[in-house]
Amino acid sequence: MSESETPVSAQPRRVEEDANKSEDQTMPDVQNPSDASDSGSDSDSDDEVQAKAQIEALEIALNSNPTDYDSHVQYIKNLRKQGDIEKLRQARETMSSLFPLIPEMWREWAKDETTISSGGDAFSSVEKLYERGVSDYLSVSLWCDYLNFVQEHDPSVRECSASGISKARNIFERALAAAGLHVAEGHKIWELYREFEQAILFTIEETDTGAREKQIQRVRNLFHRQLSIPLADLKSTLLAYKAWEADNGSLNDVNNSEVDGLSSHVVSVYQKALEMLSARANFEENISKKDVDSEKLQDFMAYLKFEHSFGDPARIQILYERAIAEFPTSSDLWIEYTQYLDKTFKTARIVRDAYNRATRNCHWVGELWVRYLLSLERSHGSEEELSTVFEKSVQCIFSSFDEYLNIFLTRVDGLRRRICASSAVEDSVDYAVIRDIFQRASDYLSLHLDNTDSFLRMYSYWARLESKLGKDLIAARGVWESLLKNSGSMLEAWLGYIAWEIEMGHITEARSLYKRSYSKKFLGTGSEKIIQDICHSWVRFEREYGSLEHFDIAVQKVAPRLQELQLYRLQQESKNASLATHERENPSTKNACEKRKPMSSSADEQSPTKRQKDTAQNLKKTNENDKAQAGHSAAASKAAKIDEKKPESSSQETKHKPRKKSFDDQCTVFVSNLSQQATDNDLRNFFADVGGVVAVRILKDRYTRKSRGLAYVDFSDDAHLNAAQEKNKQILLGKRVSILKSDPQQGRKKVAESSIKPGHGPQYCGKTDSQEASKEKKEEQSQLSSSSLDIDVQLKGRNTFAVPRNVKPLGQSTRFKPQSDGAKEQDGDENPKSNDEFRKMFIRK
Numbered sequence: 154m155s156e157s158e159t160p161v162s163a164q165p166r167r168v169e170e171d172a173n174k175s176e177d178q179t180m181p182d183v184q185n186p187s188d189a190s191d192s193g194s195d196s197d198s199d200d201e202v203q204a205k206a207q208i209e210a211l212e213i214a215l216n217s218n219p220t221d222y223d224s225h226v227q228y229i230k231n232l233r234k235q236g237d238i239e240k241l242r243q244a245r246e247t248m249s250s251l252f253p254l255i256p257e258m259w260r261e262w263a264k265d266e267t268t269i270s271s272g273g274d275a276f277s278s279v280e281k282l283y284e285r286g287v288s289d290y291l292s293v294s295l296w297c298d299y300l301n302f303v304q305e306h307d308p309s310v311r312e313c314s315a316s317g318i319s320k321a322r323n324i325f326e327r328a329l330a331a332a333g334l335h336v337a338e339g340h341k342i343w344e345l346y347r348e349f350e351q352a353i354l355f356t357i358e359e360t361d362t363g364a365r366e367k368q369i370q371r372v373r374n375l376f377h378r379q380l381s382i383p384l385a386d387l388k389s390t391l392l393a394y395k396a397w398e399a400d401n402g403s404l405n406d407v408n409n410s411e412v413d414g415l416s417s418h419v420v421s422v423y424q425k426a427l428e429m430l431s432a433r434a435n436f437e438e439n440i441s442k443k444d445v446d447s448e449k450l451q452d453f454m455a456y457l458k459f460e461h462s463f464g465d466p467a468r469i470q471i472l473y474e475r476a477i478a479e480f481p482t483s484s485d486l487w488i489e490y491t492q493y494l495d496k497t498f499k500t501a502r503i504v505r506d507a508y509n510r511a512t513r514n515c516h517w518v519g520e521l522w523v524r525y526l527l528s529l530e531r532s533h534g535s536e537e538e539l540s541t542v543f544e545k546s547v548q549c550i551f552s553s554f555d556e557y558l559n560i561f562l563t564r565v566d567g568l569r570r571r572i573c574a575s576s577a578v579e580d581s582v583d584y585a586v587i588r589d590i591f592q593r594a595s596d597y598l599s600l601h602l603d604n605t606d607s608f609l610r611m612y613s614y615w616a617r618l619e620s621k622l623g624k625d626l627i628a629a630r631g632v633w634e635s636l637l638k639n640s641g642s643m644l645e646a647w648l649g650y651i652a653w654e655i656e657m658g659h660i661t662e663a664r665s666l667y668k669r670s671y672s673k674k675f676l677g678t679g680s681e682k683i684i685q686d687i688c689h690s691w692v693r694f695e696r697e698y699g700s701l702e703h704f705d706i707a708v709q710k711v712a713p714r715l716q717e718l719q720l721y722r723l724q725q726e727s728k729n730a731s732l733a734t735h736e737r738e739n740p741s742t743k744n745a746c747e748k749r750k751p752m753s754s755s756a757d758e759q760s761p762t763k764r765q766k767d768t769a770q771n772l773k774k775t776n777e778n779d780k781a782q783a784g785h786s787a788a789a790s791k792a793a794k795i796d797e798k799k800p801e802s803s804s805q806e807t808k809h810k811p812r813k814k815s816f817d818d819q820c821t822v823f824v825s826n827l828s829q830q831a832t833d834n835d836l837r838n839f840f841a842d843v844g845g846v847v848a849v850r851i852l853k854d855r856y857t858r859k860s861r862g863l864a865y866v867d868f869s870d871d872a873h874l875n876a877a878q879e880k881n882k883q884i885l886l887g888k889r890v891s892i893l894k895s896d897p898q899q900g901r902k903k904v905a906e907s908s909i910k911p912g913h914g915p916q917y918c919g920k921t922d923s924q925e926a927s928k929e930k931k932e933e934q935s936q937l938s939s940s941s942l943d944i945d946v947q948l949k950g951r952n953t954f955a956v957p958r959n960v961k962p963l964g965q966s967t968r969f970k971p972q973s974d975g976a977k978e979q980d981g982d983e984n985p986k987s988n989d990e991f992r993k994m995f996i997r998k
Contacts, residue, residue: 208235350371380422391411522560641673650666822874823892829859840866
């Protein structure tokens with residue numbers, strides 16, 4: 154027995170003896186026995202101190218981070234070596250409450266308890282441990298340990314009483330249902346079952362021919378059942394069956410060919426089982442590899458596809474269980490498995506148990522929790538059970554806030570259906586529960602999902618339920634007003650509120666909302682279009698629901714707003730047209746470097762015709778204010794003179810300003826379907842076997858700076874580039890990445906067709922940041938459209954119960970991010986000119 158398998162019954166004294174023995178074997182220079190004893194004692198003392206220090210350090214680590222899986226494993230291992238039974242039990246219980254334990258840990262726990270426990274309650278406690286263990290993962294070895302334990306330690310089974318035999322057979326049948334179809338190891342359970350039944354046969358008296366014949370037939374049926382299943386030792390099972398039949402006088406010659414002397418039914422099922430085993434031999438060989446890696450996972454998926462083609466639910470289910478035992482934290486595998494169970498079994502208890510295990514293994518996946526709640530509702534779970542699962546789900550850490558919202562809404566959906574379908578008083582649910590869930594969702598998500606369509610839909614749903622189920626119109630309006638308080642800059646929020654009032658038949662209230670909204674200033678791009686839409690919507694509303702007086706009032710109210718928008722749009726179009734004309738007529742007024750800098754002195758660079766036109770327009774508007782601004786003319790003129798000198802210095806500064814590094818992408822691969830956690834070093838390590846990596850560029854979001862799952866990798870020459878493309882479809886950080894050669898010409902062509910403005914001719918030798926980003930975006934779309942990204946199962950590892958990165962508060966929304974100073978300058982903002990400056994410009998020209 155190795156040190157890791159030493160039972161916990163070995164008290165500290167036994168542990169010290171083992172340590173002494175091992176240390177004596179590793180100390181070749183010991184001559185004096187007394188010296189050796191002293192040296193061994195000192196060494197034991199040092200090891201004990203070191204072990205206690207490690208245990209204390211692990212306790213501190215677990216107190217600060219209870220979800221650290223590896224610390225739990227190490228803590229239990231150290232406690233087991235020390236022989237601290239009570240702490241060991243508590244540590245195991247704590248870990249099992251947080252994580253499913255692997256079969257080896259359950260086997261070790263059960264064997265330890267079997268060794269140290271005694272008395273009437275000892276058997277019951279160990280039996281419960283085995284029951285808990287076999288429910289976590291599929292393990293033939295754990296089932297065999299359980300069956301042997303029951304036969305050895307259960308008095309009723311050991312004495313072959315009627316109740317004991319019935320209990321044992323029940324456990325054996327459960328084991329066969331769980332693992333009897335396991336091609337590689339299932340025969341172990343069948344053999345134990347046959348041995349148990351044959352042992353019962355030996356206890357029956359020779360004179361009781363009826364009972365003996367009945368028991369013989371039971372053993373024969375077990376052989377027949379086993380021979381009909383494609384198991385690894387099918388041929389040896391047939392030989393054992395023939396030997397057994399010969400011992401019981403039913404077969405004379407056991408040395409003839411395999412199937413001679415057997416019944417036609419047995420031969421038929423045996424031949425069919427052999428064919429099925431032969432068809433699966435290659436798949437079994439592929440998944441029998443000891444290394445748990447991505448290739449093995451893909452071998453499992455290929456095997457599953459093969460079994461799906463036959464459509465045997467029992468075989469498909471057990472293969473899924475085998476795959477999950479190897480890859481317990483693969484969320485994609487769990488989702489696929491539970492979807493199959495939902496489709497095949499629907500309301501069966503096995504589906505609910507599978508979702509319970511899935512959420513324990515991958516508790517950071519919101520979709521699994523949503524499906525779990527739906528499964529409980531589908532199988533008519535109690536309100537207490539649904540509430541418990543919901544509360545567990547909202548305590549988990551998900552990768553996005555939309556997952557939290559989906560869980561909240563799923564819970565509300567179930568409560569709504571239960572309220573509408575409840576026929577008895579005891580089954581009814583108070584609507585206050587729904588209101589509480591909505592309020593919790595609003596409090597938690599309002600900071601992160603404001604001004605989003607999903608948040609708007611939640612509030613609309615909430616208000617409708619308040620009026621329909623809660624029968625509280627005031628509360629429903631309060632919900633809408635709360636939405637306007639948080640997301641009043643969204644046109645959809647106002648239109649949703651108005652549509653709800655119209656649906657309820659409240660025309661006056663809807664009209665009041667139009668009056669509040671049409672004059673509101675909406676933020677963001679396209680605000681002019683939003684105001685125009687709300688104005689036209691009000692006019693349509695009055696045409697359909699209002700009187701002629703109300704229609705006239707609406708037209709009178711919105712007309713000035715529409716005129717302002719029309720005037721603003723004409724001014725913008727005129728300004729853009731004049732600027733385009735100027736750039737066409739003067740293509741060489743700026744060099745390439747000056748085109749890259751913000752246009753901070755556009756007024757000074759205007760053509761004489763443009764200046765005269767603008768001056769005449771502004772003179773007419775500003776003549777009435779000449780006297781009021783006379784005192785400021787001198788200061789403004791001085792400022793204008795300073796501004797005239799400004800472009801020269803600005804140009805000098807631009808010459809020394811470092812230019813952003815450009816890439817020609819001629820020897821570059823485009824990597825997509827990249828994990829968001831991947832870094833530059835991860836990509837360099839991924840291509841380390843290829844070599845020749847010059848640069849790595851991971852594309853990130855403009856505002857959040859998070860990875861977009863895309864990257865460019867530059868190589869030194871075409872040989873390394875071609876080698877890198879050979880790594881296409883390989884796994885990097887659990888995701889199958891797509892690697893294609895970058896096609897810069899295609900991206901540049903699209904950018905040239907859609908983005909190059911007049912004046913950007915052959916003299917233009919650089920790219921602005923926005924054009925560079927546009928080129929990257931165009932090439933990303935081109936590369937992604939040309940690649941076939943397979944949806945593969947995500948690989949997380951066998952025992953890596955990793956929790957994704959914590960969700961960080963999104964902070965202030967970046968939807969309406971303020972412009973930087975440079976952007977403002979680029980838009981052409983500048984200090985207003987005085988009347989005197991306009992006159993001088995006009996007279997001078």
